[in-house]
Amino acid sequence: MTEAHPDTERLASVELDAATLPAATAEIEHERRVAIFDLVERNVFSPAGAPGGPYALKLSLQDSKLVFDVAGPDHARTHVLSLTPLKGVLRDYLMICDSYYEALRGSSPSQIESVDMGRRGLHNEGAETLKARLDGKIDMDHETSRRLFTLVCALYRR
Known part of the structure; x- marks a missing residue:
């Protein structure tokens, strides 16, 4: 991806369809x-x-699919992604996050570091999977895909 123009190639707002x-x-x-x-x-x-x-x-979530409604000044498009390719990494990531928070409560620094490395690895894997699923639809850098995966995790978590 080329360097983005800061005013035009960015999200100005994100809304969740609570319903x-x-x-x-x-x-x-x-x-x-x-x-x-x-x-x-x-x-x-x-x-x-x-x-x-x-x-x-x-x-929004519709029929176990993640729906991206994207609107710009002269653009409106909807992209629908199946969550199935992400379910494994989402489940694993949320489990290791629980392990990480548990480790913070009483494990040695080396144990915490080990769990954190695994957590970061799964986070990167999820971000890359999400980025690949949006390839050809939405272009984003690695850090944006990481932040978007974090949001998807927060949506998926029950």
Whole structure:
């Protein structure tokens, strides 16, 4: 990907369609808000064929599919992704996150580091899978795909 123009190849807002998402605890709602803030704060996001942004993204879940409604000044498009290719890495990532938080409560620094390395590896794998699934639809850099995967995890978590 080429260097993005900061004003046009980016997300200006991200909205979640609460009506289609699973009920969330206060903790999960907080995770979702933080993930959205991080994603909007810094991203490179360019829908294929779009004349320029910035863009607004609305995420929803429909029939076990992740729906990306992307709108820009002269662009509106919907992309639907099956969650099936992501389910394994999502499940593994959420399990290792639980292990990481448990390790923080009483494990040695080397054990914490080991679990954290695994957690980061799965996070990168999930981000790359998501980026590959959006290839040809939405162009983004690695850090944006990581932030988007974090948001997907927060949506998927129950």
